[in-house]
Amino acid sequence: MxxxxxxxxxxxxxxxxxxxxxxxxxxxxxxxxxxxxxxxxxxxxxxxxxxxxxxxxxxxxxxxxxxxxxxxxxxxxxxxxxxxxxxxxxxxxxxxxxxxxxxxxxxxxxxxxxxxxxxxxxxxxxxxxxxxxxxxxxxxxxxxxxxxFKPVTNEDIKAALKRGTAICEKEFKDIKINIDNDAYAYLSGCSNGDVRKAINALEIAIKSTMPDENAVLHIDLETAKECSQSKVINYDSDGDSHYDIISAFQKSIRGSDCDAAIHYLARLIKADDLQIICRRLLVIACEDIGMAYPQAISIVKNCVDSAMQLGFPEARFPLSEAVLVLATAPKSNSATTAIDMALSDLETKNIGDIPLHLKDAHYSGAKKMGRGVEYKFPHAYKNHYVAQQYLPDNLLGRKYYVSGDNKNERIIAEYWNKIKNN
Missing domain, CATH: 3.40.50.300 (P-loop containing nucleotide triphosphate hydrolases)
Incomplete structure (x- = not known):
């Protein structure tokens, strides 16, 4: 059959x-x-x-x-x-x-x-x-x-379910099938846009339910729940959906949308993917929050360590805290931009040699080679700062770090402007 x-x-x-x-x-x-x-x-x-x-x-x-x-x-x-x-x-x-x-x-x-x-x-x-x-x-x-092709809407799935009900009723001939609206709604909603999954659950519900003395086969919400598998989120650790969810997760935190960030965290938790959650949170703390709130990485590391020690289901609590800390934190990608620009220069520019005064001078004969001779020890100067060349000659004037427009980096920038311009 x-x-x-x-x-x-x-x-x-x-x-x-x-x-x-x-x-x-x-x-x-x-x-x-x-x-x-x-x-x-x-x-x-x-x-x-x-x-x-x-x-x-x-x-x-x-x-x-x-x-x-x-x-x-x-x-x-x-x-x-x-x-x-x-x-x-x-x-x-x-x-x-x-x-x-x-x-x-x-x-x-x-x-x-x-x-x-x-x-x-x-x-x-x-x-x-x-x-x-x-x-x-x-x-x-x-x-x-x-x-x-897109996931099918709940309303469209409901229409398919009603069509399936009519087919079954026609086959049963003398039996009327009565399905509550909330049962239809549940079967539609738990299928995650998969018409076949919803139809399979409907078939189980119909075949496992006996009609009453009036030849009415009644399916209520509880029956629908019993006949539906636990909702399966479209997720494959090596597939497309894996990267789509992770992408949406990080972009929601970067965009400071707490609710969306928690939603995608829930998807990752549902997929039982603790390791990728922890890894991604640590990356986000540095890549998207960075210098705007440098303490974020320490908080997230503690949350991640707790989650790894607890395991699921309790791990969801420190993970949720870490997500909300990051989503509500001020954002800056200045650290990300700085290192990416520096790495790009290594690939595309003739970077030149390290200045002699910065080279290692902790060996006999170093001074004869001019190494470390003109180095100025910053701690010997006022405010532990003295102007001298650090970048190679070929990169003089190159600027990698541009402070972000947030409270923490503004304070840092104001401090160093004051020190360096005295």
Missing amino acids: NPLADKIRPRNLEEVVGQQHLIGPNRILNRILKSGCITNMIFYGPPGVGKTTIARIIAEKSNKRLYKLNATTASLKDIEDITKDLNTLMTSDGVILYLDEIQNFNKRQQQSLLQYMEDGSITLIASTTENPYHYIYKAILSRSTIFE
């Missing part, structure tokens, strides 16, 4: 929920389907949002013979078997190859398709949950159009 997710699978674009930016009236995939001019395409987006469904609809509406492969299990031989059918009666109108999870094909496997894409004997429709620019061979990308 086919699962409900297969029974509910749309047969045309009008039945597909979500992705209206691609399949809505006069949108690109809708126009491609109506024109019949199918080109090489890559569908990119999270699981359960309609990539496979739309690919099948497009392929089936064409006159071309459809082959389906999943790159997680397919091999070069599978591709060779398809190419053997080319230019035969059954492929006289051409071939569409639907390749699911193309990111699992290595470079050689992907390259094996190029010749056939080039001469038009194979039209590729591939799908991937990972960023195609990171995982797909550039020659494939240059011959394909990339379409990004």
